[in-house]
Amino acid sequence: MEHLASTFEATAAAYPNRPAVYMPNGSFLTYAQLNDQASRLAGFFRAAGVVAGDRVGLTLPKSFEAVITLLAALKCGAAYVPSDWAAPDARGRAIMSDCAVKVLVLHRQCMGILEEWPVQLPTVLIVDDDHGAEAAPGTQLFSRAIESDAIEAKDLDRDPNRLSYILYTSGSTGTPKGVKISHRTAMSFVDWCSRTFEPTSEDRFSSHAPFHFDLSILDLHVAWKHGASVHLIPDSVGKSPKELVQFAVAHDITIWYSTPSTLNFMTQFGGLEKAGWTGPRLALFAGEVFPIKHLRRLTEIWTRARWFNLYGPTETNVCTYHEVIPPIPAEATEPPPIGKPCGSHTIAMVRDADGHPVSGAGAEGSLWFTGDCVFQGYWKRPNEDARVFENIEGQRWYDTGDVVRYEADGVMVYVGRRDRMVKRTGYRIELGEIESALYKHQRISKVAAVAIRDVEEAVKIVACCVSEGERPSIIEMKKFSHDNLPAYMVPDSFSWRDDLPLTSTGKTDYQKLLHDLAEKR
Amino acid sequence: MSDISEIKGRIKEYILNEFLPGESAGNLADDTPLRTSGVLDSIATVKLVSFVEDTYNIELAAHETGIQDFDRIEDIAALVASKKS
Numbered sequence: 001m002e003h004l005a006s007t008f009e010a011t012a013a014a015y016p017n018r019p020a021v022y023m024p025n026g027s028f029l030t031y032a033q034l035n036d037q038a039s040r041l042a043g044f045f046r047a048a049g050v051v052a053g054d055r056v057g058l059t060l061p062k063s064f065e066a067v068i069t070l071l072a073a074l075k076c077g078a079a080y081v082p083s084d085w086a087a088p089d090a091r092g093r094a095i096m097s098d099c100a101v102k103v104l105v106l107h108r109q110c111m112g113i114l115e116e117w118p119v120q121l122p123t124v125l126i127v128d129d130d131h132g133a134e135a136a137p138g139t140q141l142f143s144r145a146i147e148s149d150a151i152e153a154k155d156l157d158r159d160p161n162r163l164s165y166i167l168y169t170s171g172s173t174g175t176p177k178g179v180k181i182s183h184r185t186a187m188s189f190v191d192w193c194s195r196t197f198e199p200t201s202e203d204r205f206s207s208h209a210p211f212h213f214d215l216s217i218l219d220l221h222v223a224w225k226h227g228a229s230v231h232l233i234p235d236s237v238g239k240s241p242k243e244l245v246q247f248a249v250a251h252d253i254t255i256w257y258s259t260p261s262t263l264n265f266m267t268q269f270g271g272l273e274k275a276g277w278t279g280p281r282l283a284l285f286a287g288e289v290f291p292i293k294h295l296r297r298l299t300e301i302w303t304r305a306r307w308f309n310l311y312g313p314t315e316t317n318v319c320t321y322h323e324v325i326p327p328i329p330a331e332a333t334e335p336p337p338i339g340k341p342c343g344s345h346t347i348a349m350v351r352d353a354d355g356h357p358v359s360g361a362g363a364e365g366s367l368w369f370t371g372d373c374v375f376q377g378y379w380k381r382p383n384e385d386a387r388v389f390e391n392i393e394g395q396r397w398y399d400t401g402d403v404v405r406y407e408a409d410g411v412m413v414y415v416g417r418r419d420r421m422v423k424r425t426g427y428r429i430e431l432g433e434i435e436s437a438l439y440k441h442q443r444i445s446k447v448a449a450v451a452i453r454d455v456e457e458a459v460k461i462v463a464c465c466v467s468e469g470e471r472p473s474i475i476e477m478k479k480f481s482h483d484n485l486p487a488y489m490v491p492d493s494f495s496w497r498d499d500l501p502l503t504s505t506g507k508t509d510y511q512k513l514l515h516d517l518a519e520k521r
Numbered sequence: 522m523s524d525i526s527e528i529k530g531r532i533k534e535y536i537l538n539e540f541l542p543g544e545s546a547g548n549l550a551d552d553t554p555l556r557t558s559g560v561l562d563s564i565a566t567v568k569l570v571s572f573v574e575d576t577y578n579i580e581l582a583a584h585e586t587g588i589q590d591f592d593r594i595e596d597i598a599a600l601v602a603s604k605k606s
Contacts, residue, residue, distance in 0.1 A: 239563040240583045261564075269567050425564070474544040475553060475560055482559020490559055493542050 002160035003183045005074040007190070008224045009035060015201055015227035021067050022231045024247055029064055031227065034071065037064075039150035041072035047148065048123040050102045052077025052157035055166065057101035057122070058211070059085045059092050059110045062234040065127045065142055066211060067220065069105045074164060077157025078102070081166045081178070082211035086235065087486040089113045091176065095168045096122075099178055099379050105142060108133070160184040166379055167214055167314050169428050170489070172420065174436030178379030179314045186217060188345035188372035189317040193222040196321070196342070197255065197282055201227030204251055206280075208233045208244075208258040213426070214314040215286060218257055228255075238262075241270030249277045256280040256305075259426030260290035261458070263298055278304040286310040286318065287426030289335045289414060291457040292328060299326035311338035311414070313400050314428070315375040315388070319346040320412060337413045338404065345372040349397065350404060350412070364405040364415060370395045420510075422451040424459045427488040434463065434491065437484040441477070443467050446500050448508045449491065452517055463491040464500065464513050471496055524605075528577075528598040535572050536594070540565050551595040556588050566591070573597065579604040 001007050012020075016032035029037070050056060056073035058080060060066040066082075073080040081099055083092045089112035096104055097118050105125045106113060114124065124139040135141045160183040168176040193199070205223040207230050209215035223230045231251045237243045245266050248256065256279075263285060266272045279302025290309065299307060307326065312319040322339025341348040350365040352358050358365050374396065377385040388399050403415040420431045431449040438447045446466035454460050463477070472480075474494050481490040501512040529551055537544055540561060555561045561569060570586050573579070579601065591597055 239567075240586070241567055243583050265564070265567065269571050473548040474541050475548050475558070478541075478560045479558040487559070487562050490562060492540075495543070 002187045003074075003158045004164050004186055004190075004221055005071070005156070006158055007187070007221070008071060008074070011224055011227050018201060018227050019229045020224065021064065022229055022251065023064070024231075024233065024237050024251075028229070034064075034068065036150070037068045037146050038071035038075060040146050040148050041068055042075035042151035042155075044125075044145040044148040045072055045076050045078070045103055046151050046155050048103055050076045050078050052159065053162055054078040054102040055081050055099045055163075057081045057083065057096040057099075057104040059083045059096070059104070059106050059113060060127055061085055061107060062207065062210070062232040063127070065105070067230070067232075068146065070165075070211065070220075075151055075156060077159065077162055079163035079166050079180075081168075082216075083168065084210060084212050084486055085110050088484060089115070090484070091486060093117060094175055095178070098168075098175075099166055106139075111136065111139075114138075160187070163376065165217075167212060169314055170421070170430040170433045172430040172432035174433050176433075177381050177384060180376040180379055181317075182376050185372055185375060186221065186317075189217065190221050190225055192318075192342050192345065193218055194225060197222075197284075199223065199226040199228050199255065203228035203254045203281075205230050205255045206233060206248065206251075206253045206257060207231060208238055208256075208262055209426075210235075213287075214317055215257055215259070215426075217317060218284070223255075241265050241268070245270035245272050245275050248280075249275050253280045255282045255284070257284040257286070257310075259287040260285050260294065261288065261425040263290075264294050267294070267298055267301065272298075273301050278302060280305055282306055282308065284308045284310055286312070288423040288459075289457075292332050292335050295324065295336065296326075296328040296330075296332070299324070299328060309336045309338060312373075313402075315398060316346065316369050316373040316400070318342060319369050319373050320348070322411065334413070337407060337411045339412065340410055341369075342373070347371045348412075350406065359406060359410075361406055361408050364403065366418060367400045367402045367404045367412070368397045369400065370397045374398045422459055422461070424451070424461065424488055427486075429461070429489055431461070434461065434481075434485065434489055437481065437489075438463055438465065438477075440484060441472065441480050443469055443472055448500050448510060448513055450510055450513050450517065452514065460492040461489075462493050462495055462517055464495045464497055464517075466497055466499055525598050525602050528601050529594050531576065532569075532573065532594050532597055532601075536561070536569065539568065549594075551598075552593050554592050555594070556592050569597075573601055577601050577605055 012031040012035035019028040020031040020034045022028040056078045058069045070080040083095045092113040101122050103123045108128045125142045126139045127142045163180050164183045164186045166178040168178050171177040207219040283305040307324040309322045310318040320338045322337050324336045347370045349357050349368045352365045390397050404412040422429050434449040435447050445468045448464045451459050477494050501509040503509045
């Protein structure tokens with residue numbers, strides 16, 4: 001099957017009474033219930049004019065409503081577009097209006113997104129924790145919409161070449177860009193997970209990543225292919241390390257997938273060691289480099305787990321992987337490698353500075369991919385597409401922008417980036433997007449954002465600023481950043497300067513800034 | 522109560538050193554919102570919770586460190602003082 005909705009429906013038919021999705025308090029929906037509610041909401045979407053090829057937005061916390069919404073979109077042949085419900089309203093508005101969603105499902109707290117909407121407003125459904133509340137003018141209640149008649153069979157669309165979802169990532173020019181993923185591309189990843197991890201209907205998947213983060217694709221769609229249960233972790237639990245540890249133990253998660261930062265967070269602050277739990281059967285991590293000493297410590301606590309490092313940008317989902325087999329020697333200092341390509345849907349090429357393919361131990365270059373794993377381009381960003389794609393002998397290759405080096409046996413290690421993108425707690429950040437936001441401050445005349453690693457090897461963002469007139473306080477700058485950027489992009493610190501250093505060609509000299517910051521420490 | 526002002530002072534010093542390097546102490550008041558204003562993100566909050574737990578040998582439950590109750594130095598110090606006694 002090459003369609004996420006058909007895959008889910010086949011499972012719902014095979015395992016109607018098994019739990020499909022859980023909330024932390026133990027409440028759940030069976031496959032039959034989830035399928036029925038999604039079909040009804042799809043019926044509402046259809047009546048609201050959603051047709052195959054459209055987009056449906058969701059700006060919601062982790063909840064049953066969120067999973068019903070995304071499944072309903074898929075049933076209609078529409079792509080789902082999740083945005084961070086905790087991000088500033090302007091960001092959600094930019095995303096949802098950019099891809100012109102036909103329906104937008106919002107938590108009541110996020111209604112600010114609708115203000116100053118630049119184009120015609122979509123149909124808006126409101127999710128409210130207060131079930132007695134009335135809908136605001138121009139909106140309708142989600143709780144009523146799922147009482148609609150189910151979508152008719154003739155209105156289901158199962159074209160695998162249509163988009164299944166669009167995930168927005170940080171854009172260097174200051175506005176996020178939408179990564180388009182078709183059903184065929186999504187399923188190439190889901191099917192690889194089936195072959196590699198062999199999930200069963202007995203498995204319990206954690207769902208730690210928010211739905212606008214690509215780790216969620218594995219959590220949801222791989223679990224649903226096999227009749228396993230998805231255990232949703234809302235922010236309130238995910239941000240409290242002790243609750244997160246209690247959650248993992250209480251739900252006896254068998255397949256855990258998160259960033260290394262999240263795992264560290266549980267070990268450092270959540271009392272993971274004291275919990276007396278030998279861990280999931282599979283511990284999968286992705287999104288950033290895992291410092292080896294932290295990984296070693298975890299492998300000594302979760303003694304039951306097999307460990308996999310999964311690598312890949314949102315544009316390809318996971319495209320290389322490496323199994324880390326404990327024990328990790330005490331003298332090891334290098335982080336785990338990103339490993340080898342996943343299979344025939346992930347064909348890799350490493351190219352040197354002249355574009356020539358290189359191979360063999362020690363060879364280093366930019367990592368490119370072709371195959372079904374590669375995304376369908378950025379939403380209405382032809383210039384970005386031209387920048388990252390190259391046609392070579394009839395194949396479309398994608399430039400990840402990552403630099404890697406071959407070790408022995410074709411295993412790859414991550415070396416760094418060619419551009420100014422960094423990863424912080426697993427999130428992609430274009431430093432240029434932070435600069436664009438800070439330039440909006442009236443008293444900032446110049447700004448350069450740089451990333452450094454602290455003693456714990458965590459990425460820290462430093463905003464080097466030049467002010468006009470009196471310098472704003474650092475608290476004011478934090479607040480301004482918080483009001484204009486998602487939380488993961490707020491700089492850790494601010495460094496005031498009289499001017500920014502320039503290179504001989506007149507560009508900001510980021511290397512000099514990094515050097516100055518290192519000297520100060 | 523001098524106890525409370527001592528607690529406020531230590532929390533303030535910790536926040537300035539850890540999360541606001543370069544900020545002058547005068548800009549961080551006892552009633553400055555910390556989390557609702559973005560001064561502390563979720564990881565910084567966890568570190569602060571861990572710091573006060575270790576410093577004062579107390580345990581804070583998740584519901585006590587919510588964004589509304591754990592947002593200002595004065596509220597945090599009052600919570601710590603009530604736990605100590």
